[in-house]
Amino acid sequence: MHELVKCNGIKEGKNGLGIVVCEGSVAGVFTQNKFKSPSVVVTEEHIKNGFIEGIIANSGNANAFTGKQGYKDAKRMCQLLAEKLKTNTESIAVASTGVIGIQLDMEWIESRFEKVYAGLGNKEENALAFAKSIMTTDRFPKFAKYKEDFKIAGVCKGAGMIHPNMATMLAFIFTDAKFEAGELKEMLRTAVKYSFNAISVDGDTSTNDMVLLVAKGECEVSRDRFLNGLKDVCLNLAKQIARDGEGATKLIKVTIVNAKSEEEAFKGARTVVSSNLVKTAVFGNDPNWGRIIASLGYSGIDVNEELDLKLLGYRDGHKIEEVELVKNGVGLGNEGIARRVMEKSNEIEFIINLKLGNGNGYAYGCDLTYDYVRINSEYTT
């Protein structure tokens, strides 16, 4: 990221402020929540002409459910950066994450702005400072990059159990490639479908979710090659979010193959990975595949009782073992082996073969743990 843009950020307790200076064409994908944060509303307005020069973001307060004052404050945040960059307010995007229903502390934001702006740079430490400035319950900053003769780099925040928990997800992706805003938007939508939407559920989004893609336009690349790279960066970031589930100990991937359609495969996988009972079973190293069957049965997709189901355990990205649990609809009694594989793994994949068609899809999630409850019952209003 630091090779592509100048950025900086600070975090003081729960409050954070981050700035990115990034001139280029822009596309965004935004939350479908009906209580959209004014920060989202303002950014949607500002990127309409397909061009921005900078991004300003804050954490600790979502500026959501804050009405007209919230809108004014989001505008004011853009104005702060616009004045420095000697451009108009409409050339700046704004993002927020944090508590809902409380007006932004604009005094804090304005008083820290100069310091953050003065520290802008394109060193690794600047990117890290920005990434940290937008974190809330995240346990680690999240970066991804892709490099060929063109570059794509992204940063995001979001702690795991996006569904069903609507913890806000923000992602900012930058490239030196050259595309018009319309092309960017179409490619971003595709990449999001196979990444961020495979950890979330349509419509089941926070008030503030936002993915922005800014293209500096220095480098000609074919659409296919760029989309490939963009998908890679988005999936990498999405998996980091899934892995950083609040209190999570294990990444869970559910893969469905040979569903009636790709759409059904993705939908079924999202339903299974979102089941609290599946999540707690994984936490307990319990290969309780009945819970997978039950959640698949209410996912709304076409199913087949003659399905195959297997479990794969990974440790730090390396496959440990593969265990067949169900073959042609019959349980194989391999729960004992599966349990031992689960105990050694920090990533569990369930592969369900529905034998109905050619649709393949997947979804990422994480286990549900004591720490999830602790974090979310203590996280303050």
Added chain:
Amino acid sequence: MHELVKCNGIKEGKNGLGIVVCEGSVAGVFTQNKFKSPSVVVTEEHIKNGFIEGIIANSGNANAFTGKQGYKDAKRMCQLLAEKLKTNTESIAVASTGVIGIQLDMEWIESRFEKVYAGLGNKEENALAFAKSIMTTDRFPKFAKYKEDFKIAGVCKGAGMIHPNMATMLAFIFTDAKFEAGELKEMLRTAVKYSFNAISVDGDTSTNDMVLLVAKGECEVSRDRFLNGLKDVCLNLAKQIARDGEGATKLIKVTIVNAKSEEEAFKGARTVVSSNLVKTAVFGNDPNWGRIIASLGYSGIDVNEELDLKLLGYRDGHKIEEVELVKNGVGLGNEGIARRVMEKSNEIEFIINLKLGNGNGYAYGCDLTYDYVRINSEYTT
């Protein structure tokens, strides 16, 4: 219940077997899960002619995802009771709850059948034995009754967080009233809509959910009066299920008034009460109403930023206090008072006034606690 039917049951460790002898017209509402238990399939077949003479139920094993053998076993369970009652197998309903994907232990069931049958009776202790025989993670047996010049009595099992957890819900309701199966079905559907469906979500059901209503036909009652009583019994049972959430410490009710329609009000309330973030906030006595706003925003219903939101705390059914949190879309800063009310309450109600129309609805749920995680990560395959 014991005044209306003869029943009995036993529970040995995880395994339970229960019998009810109840001759009458019958109606049922069943799970929409695509992996229906053969027990559900058999009961749907058997009640088609609108009449049954008995119910046999087991716990510890859901007889789900058990294929042809599962179907045979469900039939065999019916046959066991039919032979005793000197009737045909088709006059018996069967229900199961427990682990998915393992064949029934028919040896255990057959070997315990005589003992349970021999103990049939219409004392309170028989009803209690039946209620206990169908329990799984339930912490207490669940009964409800309604008495005027006619009687309705019901028993159910189910531990709370039905949505999003699909813990199986079984309910058996009996009456001395006289109605034909068609009338019963229509009234049962209505009563379920305002009770069991207000703790669950359409389509988000276990492999085994079942509500049966049996009318002995001894007593003429008007439809309206009977429906009133039936709704009362069903809501009473549903609230007990919600309160008995796995590991729960507090019952949560979400009420939405003045939504665009009744359907939207119920849908919005179910979405809010199902949010893991709302559930954990209630566990932490945190009046984090931003989470309510966010979940309402993704519920899919029409919303209004100028809404009112208040919190009511109850202790053992008695109202402690009512705290306004949001008025005309503006937070009132009453979180401190609200927290103290929450600390003293074991039932929390959120009332949301959307000011959009005349639709009112509600949903019941419970908080999400450490014990929920413990129970569901340790509950065995």
